[in-house]
Amino acid sequence: MNYSSLPKIDLHCHLDGSVRPQTIIDLANQQNISIPSQDINEIRSLMIAPETCQNLEEYLMRFDLPLSVMQTQAGIERISFELFEDAAKENVKYFEVRFGPQLHQLQGLNFDQIIGSVVKGMQRAEAMYDIKGNYILSILRTFPKDNIRDVIDAGAAYLNKGVVAFDLAGAELPGFCSEFIPYVEYAVEKGYRITIHAGEQGVGQNVFDAVSMLNAERVGHGIHITGHQAAYDLVKQLNIGLETCPSSNIQTKAVDKLSEHPLKAFYEDALPITINTDNRTVSNTTMTDEVRKVMEEFNLSREDYFNIYKISVEQAFASDEVKQHLMSFID
């Protein structure tokens, strides 16, 4: 099977976890930011989360270096363009990228400048390559909540012009959802679609809460519904998209090894699973790698692959026109 030439859809990828190592070096030099090395291999190895990571918190420490060079409009725009370019070159036809606007304010950028820059980079790539995309705004669960509405307001100007959805990311504590109900309601009022990281590190109850309290249409990871029947049943009944990210789940110890990932069992039970990268640099992966690993580990056929591709089309926060375009790639 030629995995590289398969048409692909990635619905769960973080911008700051997917920066080219060379770009970190270039931007650091341009911006006079001191970095631990000028050697691309050293920078790459500092960015990749090791297999020995103990948990999600340790994984999340890998984001400090890329974020240090993502504080200017030009830097953010370049990184957004390059990520869409990298994805287009491996036949990703539709790409939803997420990022946390709150993480890009260290040099005084406002949310409009930050969100405008990622959208501009994406649109530049869309004009050059056969790829369509949208951005998801991620709020960090561990951050102060006083500027969440400002992020939502700034992003609202870009809704359906490059921004489509709202997400909660970062460390996952049991019971986090209830604190975010008013913010998610505000985002929904403005017209955002909702996806929530849940059931990655945390308990299955978080998935139940994300769907029942926050009206999540999709969940990031969601793997811990395996131990929680009510969450499992709710996901199945409401056809909640499960954004699985296999390599990331192994690094964060959400699963011990790929063969223990529940995605195949979910697929066989007709749960709407999608396959995604999470963080291309931090997880040292691509969509081609994720698809290859999953298909080989679980003996999936080409027909299975296109079934999952179709689920991704259904679950995408894309316009009907883009969805029709994506369906044309199925052979």
Ligand SMILES: O=c1[nH]cnc2c1ncn2[C@H]1C[C@H](O)[C@@H](CO)O1
């Ligand atoms: O897999 C993840 N789970 C929870 N949070 C994550 C994951 N990958 C990245 N993040 C966080 C760290 C980033 O700085 C932030 C915004 O992209 O989202």
Ligand SMILES: [Zn+2]
């Ligand atoms: Zn994620």
